[in-house]
Amino acid sequence: MPKVELHLHLEGAVPPAAMLEAIRRHGDDEVDARVLADRYVFRDFADFVDTWVWKNRYLDSLATIEYVAEAVAAELVAHRVVYAEAFFSPTDFAEHGLAPQELALAWRRGLDRVPGSDVALIVDLVRDTGPDRVARTFDQVREVAEEARIVGVGIGGTEDRFPPALFQPVYRRARSAGFHLTAHAGETAGPPSVWSALRDLGVERIGHGVRAVEDPDLVRFLADTRVPLEVCPTSNLRTGVVSHLDRHPVWELIAAGCAVTVNTDDPAMFGCTLDGEYELLACRLDDGAIREVAGAAIEASWAAEPRRVELRRLLET
Numbered sequence: 001m002p003k004v005e006l007h008l009h010l011e012g013a014v015p016p017a018a019m020l021e022a023i024r025r026h027g028d029d030e031v032d033a034r035v036l037a038d039r040y041v042f043r044d045f046a047d048f049v050d051t052w053v054w055k056n057r058y059l060d061s062l063a064t065i066e067y068v069a070e071a072v073a074a075e076l077v078a079h080r081v082v083y084a085e086a087f088f089s090p091t092d093f094a095e096h097g098l099a100p101q102e103l104a105l106a107w108r109r110g111l112d113r114v115p116g117s118d119v120a121l122i123v124d125l126v127r128d129t130g131p132d133r134v135a136r137t138f139d140q141v142r143e144v145a146e147e148a149r150i151v152g153v154g155i156g157g158t159e160d161r162f163p164p165a166l167f168q169p170v171y172r173r174a175r176s177a178g179f180h181l182t183a184h185a186g187e188t189a190g191p192p193s194v195w196s197a198l199r200d201l202g203v204e205r206i207g208h209g210v211r212a213v214e215d216p217d218l219v220r221f222l223a224d225t226r227v228p229l230e231v232c233p234t235s236n237l238r239t240g241v242v243s244h245l246d247r248h249p250v251w252e253l254i255a256a257g258c259a260v261t262v263n264t265d266d267p268a269m270f271g272c273t274l275d276g277e278y279e280l281l282a283c284r285l286d287d288g289a290i291r292e293v294a295g296a297a298i299e300a301s302w303a304a305e306p307r308r309v310e311l312r313r314l315l316e317t
């Protein structure tokens, strides 16, 4: 099935072979395939965040970013992901002396090298850097937004320590500059995080949002307004946010009539694929319901209408 992916972090999508090549180029011969595979098993969410930072030390030059971007795009094309909106997190690479503008353009160049790849970018402004730096990063990437095809802004990172309301000014500016808006909310923090992303930031989509199920009023609101949720089932299981697929909120959210999409988040780190996420749904949903989820991703995307028409046609075939 041709698929659309809306919640994918490029840095977490680098296939292991390309990551090992980046590690080799960095000059580290201690990390082999086995060490990398061991690092990609997580005790909890904090351990996942530590590993995320650890891996980024090897993506230390624009040439390496371009190289891994090409590998990510090839993987997406191979898995029939016909359109994606993908996060990149520029501040994670400041320690390598890489500016957000040049990083955005390097991701763009690498992604565009692969025929058939169609990936728009969302800048993850990384909430842990605080509101002032987030605002600065936004201003920097804005300079190259058109050239790098950056269509939206988001905030990932530590939800409870950096609640959405802190970032209201930059989200206001992003909206008036024509960017689409999403935010990680309701992944590790509870319903207030989702309410705040909706009310204080005016987001058009929610990253994860699975803990919305703890508040029936919020589930009703999400179902009524059809604000899309970028749900990532395997990610939640691997980081320990959800203990078992049977207890995953995705079932309740779909049954309540929410606009649920499924996504991989960090497929290389979680060892998952978008096909695999749809297969997980197949244990409880019939074909029609699965196609509805796939269709929801097209409607929730920020692709221009002519492209959405093409994507709808592709899904029907």
Ligand SMILES: [Zn+2]
Pocket (backbone or CB within 6 Å): 007, 009, 156, 184, 207, 265
């Ligand atoms: Zn994410």
